[in-house]
Amino acid sequence: MDIAALITWVITALGGFYLLGTWIRHGGNRRRPSGTSRLPAPVVFGHFALAAIGLVVWIIYVVADENALAWISFGLLLPVALLGFVMLARWIPVRRDRAGAEAPSATTASGTDGSVPAERHFPLAVVLAHGLFAVATLVLVLLTALGIEGQ
Structure with a gap:
């Protein structure tokens, strides 16, 4: 079960990297007076950092x-x-x-003018997959920590 958790964690991380890259590429990490991004940078980067640290600890656990x-x-x-x-x-x-x-203009489609939140560019399928794999990872890690092995 520890390997299954590792696999789901890596898949979750890949989706998270894609979302983080999309958010950064569309200016989510830039401070803007308009405050169009609803995702505060400390929350985004805290989520990323804790997940990455946890993954490293999990890899050490597996070994x-x-x-x-x-x-x-x-x-x-x-x-x-x-x-x-x-x-x-x-x-x-x-x-x-x-x-x-309505369909955004060419200026706002990229999100670079600050009027479109960076997270608006997240594909729904990636957000859903990231969340589902994250829940699966959490459950598998808990079951492994409790010593419950799949038969």
């Missing part, structure tokens, strides 16, 4: 098979999940605005 490392990874995943839910809650209105908005 060393020290149960304390599994619990540390799980403990790191809890704030990662909380920050993820905060970002999801802040992203949903942006997604709804996108669905109800």
